[in-house]
Amino acid sequence: MFATMMHGAGDVRYEEVADPKIIAPTDAIIQLAVTSICRSDLWPYRGYGDFDGLKAMGHEYCGVVVEIGSEVKTVKKGQFVVGSFCLSDNTCPHCQYGFQSSCQQREFMTSAQAPYARIPLADGTLVGLDHLPDPSLYPDLQAVSNVLGTG
Ligand SMILES: [Zn+2]
Incomplete structure (x- = not known):
């Protein structure tokens, strides 16, 4: 598949990468319906701060959701999901207290500017809808991905 990769300041390429695969039993693979460019992508693009390598x-x-690991319990194949940029398990003391952004297993999402993405810690990171939304609602759901994760 093809994905958007940042090679350095001012150097963003749409290039072939490996298809995502389940690595951990808590992973899910999703087919992206919508994604975005975040303001935080623009800092390294403009050369502000340290660039720590291909991104x-x-x-x-x-x-x-198109595939789930053997331990994923809260989302299922075929379900529409909204994801957070902050990956969390939703089980550690920080998550249980409502601070998923301080999860003891916290990682940060990458790789969503592609047709498919691997989502680690899927149970804590993804919020599933009980129906497939009309595509006209995708921009609103994308805003939810941004602001609720930040909140
Ligand atoms: Zn946690």
Whole structure:
């Protein structure tokens, strides 16, 4: 598949990468319905701060689950999900207290500017809808991915 990759300041390319795969039993693979460019992508693009190497871009996203790991319990194949840029398990003391952004297993999402993405810690990171939304609602759901994750 092709994905958006940042090679350095001012150097963003749409290039072929490996398809995502389940690595951990808590992973899910989703087919992206919508993603975005975040303001935080623009800092390294403009050369502000340290650039720490090749980066698969995209951390605000919505889509449909196409595969789940053996330990994923809260989302299922075919379900539309909204994801957070902050990956969390939703089980540690910080998550249980409502601070998923301080999860003991916290990672940050990348790679969502592509047709498919691997979502680690899927149970804590993805919020599933009980129906497939009309595509006209995708921009609103994308905003949810951004602001609720930040909140
Ligand atoms: Zn946690």
